[in-house]
Amino acid sequence: MLEPVRHERADATRNRATILEAAERLVGEQGAQTVTMDQIACAAGVGKGTLFRHFGDRCGLMRALLDERERAFQEDFIRGPAPLGPGAPPRERLVAFGERMLEHIEIQGDLLVAAENGAPGERLRHSVYAAYRAHVTAVLQGTGYAGDIGYLADVLLGALV
Amino acid sequence: MLEPVRHERADATRNRATILEAAERLVGEQGAQTVTMDQIACAAGVGKGTLFRHFGDRCGLMRALLDERERAFQEDFIRGPAPLGPGAPPRERLVAFGERMLEHIEIQGDLLVAAENGAPGERLRHSVYAAYRAHVTAVLQGTGYAGDIGYLADVLLGALV
């Protein structure tokens, strides 16, 4: 009973990708704070309207960028190459994870700010944190640590996030 | 050894007051989120430049407004009429304080958001909180409560702020 799924037009999909690439590049070059929507639109070779049609507003675009990087990061430590991914001994994996996480936060810092809308201050934090915690907990299983693993995971993450 | 204190010109003082009045009124009428700097300048009968000269930026103006109300609020419970001010039995004063505080927060809500600049999320909170705490602690002295008064004050305030 397939619904007659209204496809998104091919050019729209293509444009979304192009915009994200351009934004990614520009944010990398000059930081999330100073990059303007016009710059991005121009660099992507699309009109401003298209930007806003796809991402709603500036924050929406920044969030999309953030999600992308977050996915890539998680991919790395879940299925990527050792020592970050599976294969290395647990201790090494944890160290690699810690280092990578610090980089991750360092790099994402201004994007996080740019993705803020009004008051809240944290939003996706929770679902994201859960993923980190699950990962650290899992790796800790392999260390033979005797205490409360969930608690240790929180302590370790607390120092980072 | 008086420094040759450079006075602020009289018209400047007058203008600052006028601007604050206008801003106060407009924020009351339509909320801090939607009020614009042009509106305020116009309502105050001054140029936009004057607004920014006095308050730096939008957040600065909102903070000034906030401070004003905060002062009025504190004045009320320190020296104002009972039951909020001195005179009423401690329990009644505390209840009055709680109610007034809730109103206060309710009303200040959007101003607080408008006064935010970037990431932080709290700034004046501390000095302001100290004032509240001092007050509640002082009033609690009169209740004959046996436990740790400072702690109780924090618990009570924690539920509100």
Add this chain to the structure above:
DNA sequence: AACACAAATGGACCGTAGTCCGCTAATCGT
């Protein structure tokens, strides 16, 4: 009272986020 000078003013001006709507071209039924 007249002057000199800094403080203060105001509004033209700029850059950016976000909206709007007439036009273009991708998609689909025939």
Add this chain to the structure above:
DNA sequence: ACGATTAGCGGACTACGGTCCATTTGTGTT
């Protein structure tokens, strides 16, 4: 292959925050 339909496009336009600077005005001095 060929319209008909309409999602999607793009860029002119609006609104707002913030800057700048030529001009005005208050103030202390002579």
